[in-house]
Amino acid sequence: MSAPETFTPQALQVTNSAVAKVRSLVEEEENEDLKLRVFVTGGGCSGFQYGFTFDELVAEDDAVIEKDGITVLVDAISYPYLVGSQVDYEEGLKGSRFLIQNPNASSTCGCGSSFSV
Numbered sequence: 001m002s003a004p005e006t007f008t009p010q011a012l013q014v015t016n017s018a019v020a021k022v023r024s025l026v027e028e029e030e031n032e033d034l035k036l037r038v039f040v041t042g043g044g045c046s047g048f049q050y051g052f053t054f055d056e057l058v059a060e061d062d063a064v065i066e067k068d069g070i071t072v073l074v075d076a077i078s079y080p081y082l083v084g085s086q087v088d089y090e091e092g093l094k095g096s097r098f099l100i101q102n103p104n105a106s107s108t109c110g111c112g113s114s115f116s117v
Contacts, residue, residue: 011063011074012038013086018098021089022070035071038087040078052098
């Protein structure tokens with residue numbers, strides 16, 4: 001009898017559009033060590049807000065998501081808020097931006113950059 005498998009949900013799904021933009025920005029900076037860091041902070045009009053930055057360092061407790069040659073990092077505090085979410089990149093009349101589609105959010109603000117759980 002084998003041990004039951006444990007399932008750890010992936011923090012984020014990353015769309016092809018987001019992968020392409022991250023790859024483009026990494027190439028533009030000419031630094032293959034750059035990784036997209038996605039995080040949640042307190043604040044925003046709905047209680048929490050999403051943040052995006054580039055980072056060269058991977059912390060010991062980071063969740064690491066790799067897709068098509070790019071890496072996305074999520075810190076341990078942000079991870080529970082982002083499990084099952086999707087990172088996308090869109091260009092349109094509102095400008096260009098990374099955005100999160102989060103099934104854990106009970107409400108979001110009009111711009112989509114903040115949420116509550």
